Amino acid sequence: MTLLDVRGLTVRTADGRTLVDDLSLTVDSGERLGLIGESGSGKSLTTLAILGLLPDGMTATGSVDLAGTQIVGATEKRLAAVRGRDAAVVFQEPLTALDPLMRVGRQIAEPLARRTCLKGAALREAVRGALTQVRLPEPERIARAFPHEISGGQRQRVALAMALACAPRLLIADEPTTALDVSVQAEMLDLIDSLVRERKMSVLFVSHDLAVVARVTDRALVMKDGRAVEEGAVHDLVRLPREEYTKALVASARRLESALDLRSAR
Structure with a gap:
């Protein structure tokens, strides 16, 4: 198809x-x-x-x-x-997709919430799962960080987690x-x-x-x-x-x- x-x-x-x-x-x-x-x-x-x-x-x-x-x-x-x-996209420079003034966890939470209607602790756990799935260590710390506080490789993984959050085809x-x-x-x-x-x-x-x-x-x-x-x-x-x-x-x-x-x- x-x-x-x-x-x-x-x-x-x-x-x-x-x-x-x-x-x-x-x-x-x-x-x-x-x-x-x-x-x-x-x-x-x-x-x-x-x-x-x-x-x-x-x-x-x-x-x-x-x-x-x-x-x-x-x-x-x-x-x-x-x-x-x-469809979802991951760009060459993740800072084009990430809001520099918003914590990483919130940026992943927003598309997850739209797709799943999760809230509170369940949504926080889903964010943790999304970060874990892209093999980011210390997902709780990453979720609390701003984009400039993590490395380029970590930012790209965050961008990938965001892209996959809504389970695109x-x-x-x-x-x-x-x-x-x-x-x-x-x-x-x-x-x-x-x-x-x-x-x-x-x-x-x-x-x-x-x-x-x-x-x-x-x-x-x-x-x-x-x-x-x-x-x-x-x-x-x-x-x-x-x-x-x-x-x-x-x-x-x-x-x-x-x-x-x-x-x-x-």
Whole structure:
């Protein structure tokens, strides 16, 4: 069953520049799709368009069907009902998703309360469980902290806990490990892989790094200058890329052989 169906998506600026050009992709229930491309390729704008979160001055045309809801042209009320429930996002920099003036526990409690109607001690225990699930030590301390009082890796795990709080059917991960050091990055990738597998969720994983995408996805679409240039199984894209651009991404992929070995072991 198709969960996300994007057809002819085009994103333009107010002055008419095309940043995403006639893009089509699908993500089935339980499937993991990687969206690969260098900075400026349009991949992050694609994810924002899928959630109806494009910046002011940008418009989307085409069709984005997310779990039966047409996103392009939808009202904010309709979009609010979709976000969190049908799809949730983890951004590259968690501070873009976290309120710097609100304690971590409250930020996780709000989506949990909306989904479950829990209150009081039961809600606090659910927050603790959410933090424990993303493998954060001392969840009570983390819940009391403000975002600036915890590390970058911990903030990214908090952002993941928030994204999963409403049990979305699709997790959109937009460069979720780029700002982390290598060891923390590997831990975060393993965590995402484990939680997605456990919850049988769909994933749209965005990255400039083919080696990272190979860790957590089954199929990938390569973007360049706002357009899709190649698509296929990750293994095939790595072993037998057709396009020169894809070949360049393969050649520059960090820890490529290690990623392939891990992928083969899955």
